[in-house]
Amino acid sequence: MTAASTPWRFVTPIWPVLLVLVIGASLLSGPFLSPANIAAVLQQGVITGIVALGMTIVLIGGQFDLSTGATVMMAAVMALLLNPADGTSTALAILLPVALGGMIGLVNGLAVYRAGANSIVATIGMQFLVIGAVLALVSGQHVRADNMSEIFVSLSRARLLGIPYSVYIFLGLVIALSVMMSSTVFGRHVYALGGDIEAARRAGVKVVRTGIATYVISGMLAALAGVLIASLVGNLDPTAIRGYEFPALTAAVLGGTSLTGGVGRPADTAAAIWVIAVITNVMTILNYQYPVQLLVQGVVLTAAVAFYSWQRARS
Amino acid sequence: MSVSLKISRRVAVAAFASFMAATSYAAAAEKIVIGHSQPNLGWPYIAAVTNALEAAGKGMEGVEVVTLSADGDIAKQSSDIATLVNRKVNVLLVTSLDGNAVVPALKKAADAGIPILAVSNEPSEAGQKLLAGYSGPDDYVQGVIAAELLNDALKGEGAIAIIEGSPGQSTTLLRTQGLKDGLAKLNSKITIIGSQTADWNPVKAKDVAQAFLTAHGDQLKGVFAQDDNTGAAAAEVFKAAGRGDIKVVGTGGTINGLKAIRDGLMYGTMDQSPTTDAKQALDFAVKLAKGEKLAEKRNIIPMPKITSANVNEFKGEW
Amino acid sequence: MQVTLSPLTLRLFVKPPLIPLLLLATFVDGFWSLGNLRTLAESISTDGLIVAGMTIVMIAGGFDLSVGAVMAMGGVTAVVLLPFGIVPAALGALIAGGISGFLSGTLVTRLRINPFIATLAMMVMVRGATLAYTDTRPVVGLDDTFLALGQGDPLPYAFLIMIVVMLAAHVLLYHRPWGRHAYAVGADERAAQMTGLKVNRLKIECYMLSGALAAFAGLLLAARLGTGSPIVGEMTPLTAAAAALIGGASLRGGEGSIMGALCGLLFVGCLINVMNLLGVPSYYQRMTIGGLLFALVVVEGLLQRARPR
């Protein structure tokens, strides 16, 4: 299959790149392939990865969601606030933040698809709103849950076969979303939306409803990422967990998702997340400092985007 | 056109009246206005000090505390200080985001004859000449204390790594420098084999901790984390990897840090009490506003070392 | 192609409601004091240069996320080159900014990368390079001439420079063919191409202008703060875009004006200043700015919708 296939079968070279990187990494640094490190690399991608999956779906629909970083923060804080010592409210501590994330997505979706607001600016506005509200709620203080319920903690700290549960949650989401995007009417309509929204509308697609749903999914996934952060650390400085939207966007783009909509696959985004995780991990192991890591990220992103636009121009 | 002219004239009259009212009110009330420029109210320690300061100020007759937060933007802090100077506050408290970048703004305050008290961190040398005094903890000294704690814990030798705060912030730079100088002063054989930013984010701290383990394996004996949250998060990774023997020293004496020491995760930290910090700052501020001088220019709040031996004496405030 | 300036009244009262805000500000103690106006002028002047550049890029249908990082690079470059004299320092900053803009423009035009992502990549790379060069530390050691550039009485020099730059940009956009071409490219790139305009070249020039202005803003900021800091300007692209949008620029290109951008800049600056004077905690300030942005684009979207297709 060449690049000239339909979006849900669009084969990106991200998987071979991942393979080459893993081989390269193990050559560069012997301990890279140790089970503990592999598990760490897998987990490292989970939180950004879940945000990136939502971002991918919104992008395929032809829009942006830059409010997700704020939603991550909101959900992490809410989950900790809702998880008091008695541990009876585990379900609530997971479901309520996710529902709130869905609400944020709903408002974004209404603004973008119903009112026709520019999605970049609208979701940046939403980001400021949510961050301000969360910081006001906790007065800028640490949030903490000292005796979180076992189940809640185990979400990201318990392991099965040496791999944290959260990695399985992520893999499950990747599979579920892949099926959703490639094999359901909803997924097909999201691709149509990103291809040509007016054409989709004239062809009878319920564009407003479908578009809003992409934002709701993105909001809920970002909130889930926040819940996993809460489960992973139990104590937070809210401002320290900001800014997840840009790495998520980077991963989606690296995985071949088009910024103009209509092209992309959740599984490719997952591969891109691990490409970034491997690069970061190796550079940290080799003790490259933050500025160098930033530079490398920028170069990788530019190269990837240049490659994809060249590939699309050719087809 | 004529309507809008009328309106604007009326507004101008109202403005003038309210301006007059405001000036006369300020003259009559003779209260002390304390202006406080903060780097970011989203940072827990800063927020805690601010809350404590405002609460203590409310309890005092005739004292008003005005806080402006720079939201992490050094240009905004410069404007914030100018705004406070314009308001003719009686004393200016400054917690600088960047010790160099506040200096020109401090000059303006000094030129206006407003006494300046640096709180929680100090400006650079050029700015220190302008200060009436300094009150608070000391980022550099915290690095030195961390060096002492690690030196004790590792009996003077071994390899350590640093989990840093956000790159480029003076807090990060000073704590790292303090650690290096502290180790040198102690003639310690401890070597620093790696340092990585965790951006104050415990999630990233876990990734960094795992990378340190992978890179250095058994060689790694200790870690200096520049706040307790990242320290506790790293210690959890070490424990899960069966390397509970790695000595982790945090910074801040937060509730979370104390818990980590009690649970045997972290080796130690040093206390940094926002209420002590705020109370001392407020006392000094009132003194300065009344035209008095401080006995000492630099007033570092006590930053006692905390280890499992004395952890129960501390309750943690933030 | 149609370049219409909204009537001045609409501009000042509705889009953005600058005059109503200023009238309200009259009731805020100390807003109209000379000192406060000076502070206000100072705080908006560096952003003003960037808003001018951003507006031009947006008129030509682009976007520049790298302005904050380029501003930091410009400040650091200027301070590093200062030992050779103030003119080489300024030239160095302008050239560094211009080069980064050239690279952004090249990514956008030759490689056909979405401007948002191309300048995001530039942002990350420029920030990384600046942090690496300075080892994440601020660069100090400024001479008095340079520091004086950050002062000025009664109006800060930076503010005067901003006004000059805005006037020049206005002339460029309205009274030179280049400006017409920029609007044409932003409104319909293909049509502009077919009428023989050098679209790619013009776009690259826009990004170079934006980069040079951002770097020069960095120089002015360094003079004001007395230090070249590698970490300034993280929020700058967002606040600059907000000011440009509030002032009538559009992310679809082909719309916007320097006068509008100036109004947008003043509006955001005054709003923050008033909230500071009223002692509104920064959490609520953030929410206000966010809510305002959100509401503005929703209204813009609804208005667009009411037009015929």
Add this chain to the structure above:
Amino acid sequence: MTDGALVDLVGITKQFGGVRALKGVDLSVRPGEVVALVGHNGAGKSVLAQILSGVFPPSSGEIRVGGKPVAFTSPSDARLYAIETIYQTLALADNLDAPANFFLGRELRTRFGFLDKKKMAEEAKKALADLNPNFTDIERPVRQMSGGQRQAIAIARAIHFQVQLLIMDEPTAALGPHETAQVGELIKRLRAQGIGILLISHDVRDVLRLADRIVVLKNGELVGALTAKDTNEDEVVDMIIRGRKLDANGAVK
């Protein structure tokens, strides 16, 4: 209104902000009838067609299907009444392949609710082969296809699903002479099947050849209706330009 009409438009007006695009237009189409809508650019032809296909609602006036008033909030509503449209822009999602576009908005599903891609591909292939036997390589994004192929997809999609009224907005504008002739053949075939067709065109010769009735719009108003076999090119053109019939007896409505 008209007895046995498929669709009646009654007193349709459309206002965009300050612009009145349509001013009280009446129109009806019967089964097996080809009605052509002609007029200058901006006369309101496309707006009228888009109102009938549910793209946007009229500002006032009524749409009746089989004599009963209906309200369309979206193109999918119009489809429920078997009204299909071939837009001038074709309304294809460029990034999707032909079967996806063919079934867009009414995808076939398996028992488990997933897309039945195999069946959709087969049906689309068959429907497209009916129009153009050489058109078999259909599983590519339509952006890579020729103008004729893209048109074929739009047409096939419109006539495949029990259509009763077909709206064709400038169907031959982007086509060569050979393909234009094919579209003509298609229109004749559909008319023979009893399908009503509303044909929007500015090519008067085409219209005279294909339509039964010709309706002229000018500045958003209906200025005349002609029977195709009783008129000629000059008369139609004159009406488009002057907005009035030459012959005073046959005055407008």
